[in-house]
Amino acid sequence: MFESLTQRLSGTLQRLRGRGRLSEENIRESLREVRIALLEADVALPVVQALIERIKVRAVGQEVLQSLTPGQALIKVVRDEMTLVMGGQGAELSLAQQPPAVILMAGLQGAGKTTTVGKLAKHLKERRKKKVMVVSCDVYRPAAIAQLQTLAGQVGALFHPSEAGQKPVDIARAAIDAAKRNVADVLIVDTAGRLAIDAEMMAEIKALHAAVDPVETLFVVDAMTGQDAANTAKAFAEALPLTGVVLTKTDGDARGGAALSVRYITGKPIKFVGVGEKPDGLDVFHPERAAGRILDMGDVLSLVEEVERSVDKDKAAKLAEKVAKGKRFDLNDLRDQMLQMQNMGGLTGLMDKLPGMGQIPDSVKAQVTGKEVPRMIAIINSMTPKERRNPDLLNGSRKARIAKGSGTSPAQVNQVYKQWQQMEKMMSKLSRGGMKGMLRGMQGMMGGRGFSGGGFPR
Numbered sequence: 001m002f003e004s005l006t007q008r009l010s011g012t013l014q015r016l017r018g019r020g021r022l023s024e025e026n027i028r029e030s031l032r033e034v035r036i037a038l039l040e041a042d043v044a045l046p047v048v049q050a051l052i053e054r055i056k057v058r059a060v061g062q063e064v065l066q067s068l069t070p071g072q073a074l075i076k077v078v079r080d081e082m083t084l085v086m087g088g089q090g091a092e093l094s095l096a097q098q099p100p101a102v103i104l105m106a107g108l109q110g111a112g113k114t115t116t117v118g119k120l121a122k123h124l125k126e127r128r129k130k131k132v133m134v135v136s137c138d139v140y141r142p143a144a145i146a147q148l149q150t151l152a153g154q155v156g157a158l159f160h161p162s163e164a165g166q167k168p169v170d171i172a173r174a175a176i177d178a179a180k181r182n183v184a185d186v187l188i189v190d191t192a193g194r195l196a197i198d199a200e201m202m203a204e205i206k207a208l209h210a211a212v213d214p215v216e217t218l219f220v221v222d223a224m225t226g227q228d229a230a231n232t233a234k235a236f237a238e239a240l241p242l243t244g245v246v247l248t249k250t251d252g253d254a255r256g257g258a259a260l261s262v263r264y265i266t267g268k269p270i271k272f273v274g275v276g277e278k279p280d281g282l283d284v285f286h287p288e289r290a291a292g293r294i295l296d297m298g299d300v301l302s303l304v305e306e307v308e309r310s311v312d313k314d315k316a317a318k319l320a321e322k323v324a325k326g327k328r329f330d331l332n333d334l335r336d337q338m339l340q341m342q343n344m345g346g347l348t349g350l351m352d353k354l355p356g357m358g359q360i361p362d363s364v365k366a367q368v369t370g371k372e373v374p375r376m377i378a379i380i381n382s383m384t385p386k387e388r389r390n391p392d393l394l395n396g397s398r399k400a401r402i403a404k405g406s407g408t409s410p411a412q413v414n415q416v417y418k419q420w421q422q423m424e425k426m427m428s429k430l431s432r433g434g435m436k437g438m439l440r441g442m443q444g445m446m447g448g449r450g451f452s453g454g455g456f457p458r
Contacts, residue, residue, distance in 0.1 A: 027059045027074065034078065044227050044261040047085060051260075054081050079291050085260055086287035091244060091269035093124075093216055100133065100179035100187040102212045105246075106205055106236060107220035109193030112248035112274060114144060116220050117190045118151030119274065119282035120246075124186055125156060133158035133184040135175035137168035137208060138192040148190055155279050158182055168192070168204060169211045176212060189214070197232060202239045209240055216243045218271065221262065223247045230261035237266045244271035247285070263287075329427040331388040334420050335380040342373050375408060379416045382406040391420055 031052055038048045058077045095101040103120070105113050117134055124130040134152050138144035145162055152159035160175040172189055179187040189212060194201040209217065219236050221229045233245055245262050250273045263270055270285040380388060382405035387393050394402075399413045406413075 047264045082291040083288045087263045087269045102214040103188045103216045104214040111222045113220045121157035122155035130185040133179045135160040136190045230265040246272045248274035329424045378406040
């Protein structure tokens with residue numbers, strides 16, 4: 001989402017980083033480029049004006065000009081102010097009330113409300129250990145109720161049935177009673193969307209809000225709509241007591257303007273961002289981490305949390321024990337590592353969170369399509385158990401058979417074989433020389449060749 005903004009800003013700020021001195025003229029010039037970058041990213045004009053003014057006040061003062069590293073001090077100021085514009089601190093859902101805690105979802109049609117309900121149910125179930133029930137009050141859109149029922153089945157949430165002929169208020173009240181009977185901790189209410197903000201829609205959702213008295217009222221908004229996202233969020237905030245915003249479709253080619261605009265214009269925190277269609281594609285929004293990613297500083301904290309959540313600790317412990325005993329690292333082990341990487345969003349998901357990605361040429365980024373890891377897994381799955389345990393058996397005819405079975409070429413099978421050889425070498429060094437051996441192995445594996453040599457297959 002922030003790719004174009006990151007490229008523009010990182011280039012501007014990179015020129016300042018190493019400067020021993022900064023003048024007011026330098027700062028004004030840099031801020032002019034920052035302003036253009038923000039406007040191009042579809043950030044709302046009032047937000048751009050306020051942000052630039054706040055940066056200017058701090059930058060031209062003693063904080064930057066009298067700093068030992070003024071370039072870095074300016075970058076810190078830009079990051080701090082961006083963080084404040086997006087809310088300062090991450091805001092968690094407040095579920096501290098007598099169960100069931102009701103969460104009401106509002107938004108325009110096509111923003112992704114129903115999908116977000118499924119994602120949020122999964123998030124609360126897995127990360128907050130809550131028993132969740134969902135209900136659809138959308139009696140207008142065909143198949144909306146069936147869609148939510150399917151999603152509830154996928155994420156393991158309770159589903160309260162409803163019919164197109166019922167009134168939304170009656171559905172919601174019946175769902176609250178059902179949630180109490182089933183001892184559900186949370187009830188998420190999906191509401192009907194409209195193509196535009198109208199009086200009828202607002203009257204219906206106000207009546208629904210009064211009937212269920214939700215602990216959280218979340219406005220779901222499409223990040224792809226840019227400034228319009230902020231404007232529709234403002235209209236809803238004036239009609240309803242919103243407690244937060246969910247930005248959807250942030251993995252698309254949106255320019256990031258919505259994330260920087262919504263919090264400032266509505267005064268309501270962004271609580272979640274949707275990152276993909278899958279049920280696990282919902283992340284808690286952290287303003288300071290988002291600001292770091294915009295300025296090409298990466299998001300290592302989120303990466304660490306992702307590793308904590310996704311890595312199978314038992315498998316990792318078994319592999320460590322296996323390596324420590326001097327046993328061979330085989331293709332089964334490589335496949336396990338690839339599957340773990342896939343669970344963390346694949347190569348593209350990991351790259352998004354790494355610092356300095358804005359400096360990598362587009363030609364290199366284009367080589368990483370997100371298909372590399374699934375392809376490697378498919379190639380290994382096309383091998384026999386015996387071949388996976390003993391990769392030395394892989395001669396030319398076997399590689400040709402594996403390529404045919406996985407829909408790849410013998411050259412790509414050979415690349416996976418080479419990848420395994422390098423990993424095995426690294427693991428054997430680790431078993432012999434501890435961390436120093438591993439570091440030496442990694443150095444040899446990279447060899448300064450990047451993606452073309454010993455890296456992942458294209």
